[in-house]
Amino acid sequence: MKRLVLTLAAAAAMAALAPAVPPAGAHHSASMFEHDKTLTIKGKVTEFRWVNPHVSLTVKGYVGDSKVEEEWVMEMTSPGNLVRAGGWSRNVIKVGDDVVVDFSPNRDPKILGGALKKVTLASTGKVYTANLRAQEMPGLE
Numbered sequence: 001m002k003r004l005v006l007t008l009a010a011a012a013a014m015a016a017l018a019p020a021v022p023p024a025g026a027h028h029s030a031s032m033f034e035h036d037k038t039l040t041i042k043g044k045v046t047e048f049r050w051v052n053p054h055v056s057l058t059v060k061g062y063v064g065d066s067k068v069e070e071e072w073v074m075e076m077t078s079p080g081n082l083v084r085a086g087g088w089s090r091n092v093i094k095v096g097d098d099v100v101v102d103f104s105p106n107r108d109p110k111i112l113g114g115a116l117k118k119v120t121l122a123s124t125g126k127v128y129t130a131n132l133r134a135q136e137m138p139g140l141e
Contacts, residue, residue, distance in 0.1 A: 030115060031107075032106055032107055032108070033104040033105065033106060033107065033114060033115040034104055034105055034106075034107055035104045035115070036104075037104060037105060038102050038103070038104060038117060039063055039064060039102070039103055039104075039105050039114065040063065040064060040100060040101065040102050040103075041059050041061050041062065041063045041072055041100070041101050041103070042061050042062055042098075042099075042100050042101075043059045043060050043061015043062060043069070043098070043099065044059065044060055044061060044096060044097065044098055044099070045057065045058070045059055045093055045094065045095050045096060045097045045099055046058045046059065046060050046071060046095060047095065048093045048094065048095065050079055050090035051079070052078050052079065053078055054075050054076060054077065054078065055075075055076040055077070055078070055079055055082055056073055056074060056075055056076065057073070057074040057076070057093065057099075057101070057116060057119065058071060058072070058073050058074070059071070059072055059074065059099060059101055060072075070112055071112065072101075072103075072112045072113060072114065073112065073113040073114075074101060074103050074113065074114055074115070074116035074119075075113065075114070075115055075116065076115075076116045076130040077130055082128075082130065085128075085129055085130060085131065086128070086129065087126075087128055088128055092121075092126075092128060093119065093121070093128075097121060097122070097123065098121075098122035098123065099119050099120065099121060099122060100119070100120045100122065101116060101118070101119045101120075102116075102117040102118050102119075103115060103116050103117055104117060115130070116130045117129065117130065117131065118130070118131075
Protein backbone atom coordinates (compact mmCIF):
# COMPACT_ATOMS: atom_id res chain seq x y z
CA MET A 1 0.00 0.00 0.00
CA LYS A 2 2.85 2.34 0.88
CA ARG A 3 4.45 1.67 -2.52
CA LEU A 4 1.16 2.51 -4.31
CA VAL A 5 0.88 5.82 -2.45
CA LEU A 6 4.48 6.73 -3.32
CA THR A 7 3.94 5.81 -6.98
CA LEU A 8 0.77 7.90 -7.18
CA ALA A 9 2.50 10.83 -5.47
CA ALA A 10 5.42 10.65 -7.92
CA ALA A 11 3.06 10.50 -10.91
CA ALA A 12 1.10 13.49 -9.59
CA ALA A 13 4.31 15.49 -9.10
CA MET A 14 5.47 14.70 -12.64
CA ALA A 15 2.10 15.68 -14.07
CA ALA A 16 2.18 18.96 -12.15
CA LEU A 17 5.68 19.82 -13.39
CA ALA A 18 5.19 18.75 -17.02
CA PRO A 19 3.77 22.10 -18.22
CA ALA A 20 6.88 23.86 -16.88
CA VAL A 21 9.24 21.82 -19.07
CA PRO A 22 9.78 23.44 -22.47
CA PRO A 23 9.23 21.17 -25.47
CA ALA A 24 12.37 19.72 -27.01
CA GLY A 25 13.31 21.09 -30.41
CA ALA A 26 12.67 18.27 -32.84
CA HIS A 27 14.33 20.02 -35.74
CA HIS A 28 17.33 22.24 -36.28
CA SER A 29 17.21 25.69 -37.77
CA ALA A 30 18.16 26.51 -41.35
CA SER A 31 19.91 29.66 -40.12
CA MET A 32 23.31 28.00 -40.63
CA PHE A 33 22.97 28.71 -44.36
CA GLU A 34 23.37 32.07 -46.13
CA HIS A 35 20.06 32.00 -48.00
CA ASP A 36 20.65 35.39 -49.64
CA LYS A 37 23.81 34.06 -51.32
CA THR A 38 23.93 31.51 -54.16
CA LEU A 39 26.99 29.54 -55.20
CA THR A 40 27.27 27.05 -58.05
CA ILE A 41 29.29 23.85 -58.08
CA LYS A 42 29.94 21.81 -61.22
CA GLY A 43 31.11 18.28 -60.69
CA LYS A 44 30.36 14.59 -60.15
CA VAL A 45 28.02 13.07 -57.61
CA THR A 46 29.98 11.02 -55.08
CA GLU A 47 27.03 10.19 -52.80
CA PHE A 48 23.24 10.56 -52.84
CA ARG A 49 21.45 9.69 -49.59
CA TRP A 50 17.65 9.37 -49.88
CA VAL A 51 16.87 9.16 -46.13
CA ASN A 52 14.78 10.91 -43.51
CA PRO A 53 14.94 13.49 -42.10
CA HIS A 54 17.05 15.07 -44.87
CA VAL A 55 18.19 13.94 -48.28
CA SER A 56 21.82 14.82 -48.98
CA LEU A 57 23.87 15.10 -52.14
CA THR A 58 27.66 15.09 -52.13
CA VAL A 59 29.39 16.60 -55.15
CA LYS A 60 33.10 16.72 -55.95
CA GLY A 61 33.87 19.59 -58.27
CA TYR A 62 34.61 23.26 -58.68
CA VAL A 63 32.70 26.13 -57.07
CA GLY A 64 32.41 29.19 -59.27
CA ASP A 65 35.72 30.03 -60.97
CA SER A 66 37.80 28.08 -58.46
CA LYS A 67 40.63 25.92 -59.81
CA VAL A 68 40.57 23.81 -56.63
CA GLU A 69 38.46 20.65 -56.69
CA GLU A 70 36.49 20.23 -53.45
CA GLU A 71 33.81 17.93 -52.08
CA TRP A 72 30.65 19.68 -50.88
CA VAL A 73 27.64 18.19 -49.09
CA MET A 74 24.24 19.63 -49.98
CA GLU A 75 21.35 19.27 -47.59
CA MET A 76 17.74 19.10 -48.70
CA THR A 77 14.36 18.52 -47.15
CA SER A 78 12.78 15.11 -46.56
CA PRO A 79 12.18 12.58 -49.35
CA GLY A 80 8.40 13.15 -49.14
CA ASN A 81 8.78 16.90 -49.58
CA LEU A 82 11.11 16.41 -52.55
CA VAL A 83 8.57 14.13 -54.25
CA ARG A 84 5.97 16.89 -53.79
CA ALA A 85 8.45 19.51 -55.06
CA GLY A 86 8.31 17.77 -58.40
CA GLY A 87 9.85 14.78 -60.10
CA TRP A 88 12.20 13.60 -57.38
CA SER A 89 12.72 9.95 -56.51
CA ARG A 90 15.57 7.96 -55.06
CA ASN A 91 16.66 7.11 -58.63
CA VAL A 92 16.86 10.51 -60.34
CA ILE A 93 20.47 11.09 -59.29
CA LYS A 94 23.19 8.46 -59.30
CA VAL A 95 26.79 8.34 -58.14
CA GLY A 96 28.95 9.40 -61.08
CA ASP A 97 26.37 11.76 -62.62
CA ASP A 98 27.73 15.10 -63.82
CA VAL A 99 25.69 17.87 -62.19
CA VAL A 100 25.45 21.61 -61.74
CA VAL A 101 24.15 22.58 -58.31
CA ASP A 102 22.99 25.99 -57.13
CA PHE A 103 23.06 26.24 -53.35
CA SER A 104 23.12 28.53 -50.32
CA PRO A 105 26.49 28.00 -48.61
CA ASN A 106 27.05 27.31 -44.95
CA ARG A 107 27.75 30.49 -42.95
CA ASP A 108 30.97 28.91 -41.65
CA PRO A 109 33.32 28.88 -44.66
CA LYS A 110 35.32 26.00 -43.14
CA ILE A 111 32.29 23.74 -43.59
CA LEU A 112 31.96 22.74 -47.25
CA GLY A 113 28.20 22.36 -47.36
CA GLY A 114 25.01 24.13 -48.18
CA ALA A 115 21.30 24.07 -48.73
CA LEU A 116 20.53 22.84 -52.24
CA LYS A 117 18.37 25.18 -54.31
CA LYS A 118 18.41 23.25 -57.59
CA VAL A 119 20.38 20.60 -59.37
CA THR A 120 20.71 20.17 -63.13
CA LEU A 121 21.73 16.84 -64.64
CA ALA A 122 24.35 17.59 -67.30
CA SER A 123 23.41 14.54 -69.39
CA THR A 124 19.73 15.44 -69.82
CA GLY A 125 19.39 19.07 -68.75
CA LYS A 126 16.67 18.02 -66.29
CA VAL A 127 16.30 20.40 -63.36
CA TYR A 128 15.16 19.40 -59.89
CA THR A 129 14.47 21.87 -57.11
CA ALA A 130 14.29 21.51 -53.35
CA ASN A 131 11.92 24.48 -53.23
CA LEU A 132 8.36 23.30 -52.62
CA ARG A 133 6.98 26.63 -53.88
CA ALA A 134 8.81 26.35 -57.20
CA GLN A 135 6.89 23.35 -58.49
CA GLU A 136 4.90 25.51 -60.90
CA MET A 137 7.96 27.22 -62.42
CA PRO A 138 8.71 26.49 -66.09
CA GLY A 139 11.58 24.11 -66.78
CA LEU A 140 11.15 22.10 -63.60
CA GLU A 141 9.71 18.61 -63.42
